Amino acid sequence: MKKTEQQWREQLSDEEYHVCREQGTEAPYSGTLLHNKNSGVYHCTCCRAPLFVSDNKYDSGCGWPSFDKAIDDQAIRYIKDMSHGMIRTEIRCAKCDSHLGHVFEDGPQDTTGQRFCVNSVSLKFDTKEQ
Numbered sequence: 001m002k003k004t005e006q007q008w009r010e011q012l013s014d015e016e017y018h019v020c021r022e023q024g025t026e027a028p029y030s031g032t033l034l035h036n037k038n039s040g041v042y043h044c045t046c047c048r049a050p051l052f053v054s055d056n057k058y059d060s061g062c063g064w065p066s067f068d069k070a071i072d073d074q075a076i077r078y079i080k081d082m083s084h085g086m087i088r089t090e091i092r093c094a095k096c097d098s099h100l101g102h103v104f105e106d107g108p109q110d111t112t113g114q115r116f117c118v119n120s121v122s123l124k125f126d127t128k129e130q
Contacts, residue, residue, distance in 0.1 A: 001047050001096040012046065019121045020046050020098040023090070028063025031120025040127040041071070047096035048124065051075050052116070058108060060115050065123065067116040068107050076116075078103070091116060098122060 003011075008021050018024035033042070042052040042065075052067045052075075060066035070076045074094060081090040081102065091100045100122045107115035 003096075008046070013121075016045055016121050019119045023099040024119075025101075026064075026119045026121050031064060033065045033120040033123055033125055034063070036065070036125060038125070038127050040125055042067075042118075042123045042125055044093040044096060044098050044100075045122050045124050046098040047093060049075065049093055049095040051093065051100070051123065052118070054128075056111075060107070060117070062115070062117055064101060064117045065120055066107070067118065068111045068114055070116065076100070076103075091118070093122075 005021070009017055012020060015026065019026055039054045041050050043050055050071050053071055056067045056069050058066055058068060077092045077094045077097070079090040079092060081088045088102045091103050092098060093100060101116065101118040104115045104117060105113055107113050
């Protein structure tokens with residue numbers, strides 16, 4: 001999915017643009033989806049691709065929504081991130097290249113051991129239909 005920077009600016013709020021297109025980060029504990037406990041699917045803010053399901057969301061205490069895995073192996077792109085004096089793995093939407101956050105290897109050991117630490121602003125949530 002290719003759009004010009006101007007098209008992204010017209011589609012997204014200033015905060016969405018900063019996080020999703022400029023690899024920014026929302027303030028910890030500020031995201032609207034941090035405490036969401038509803039059942040449903042988390043989609044990319046930019047292109048609406050499905051990225052995570054509520055069954056894989058957990059409270060890691062890090063200040064951002066956390067998931068132990070993506071919806072499938074094709075949903076996320078992984079990029080080595082050496083910014084800020086650290087070595088991390090950035091996660092992006094595989095469809096539109098939107099910055100989502102980072103993945104760490106300190107997640108629940110009884111599942112995948114991974115913690116997908118995701119900015120709320122990079123996600124849209126759809127409740128499962130009853």
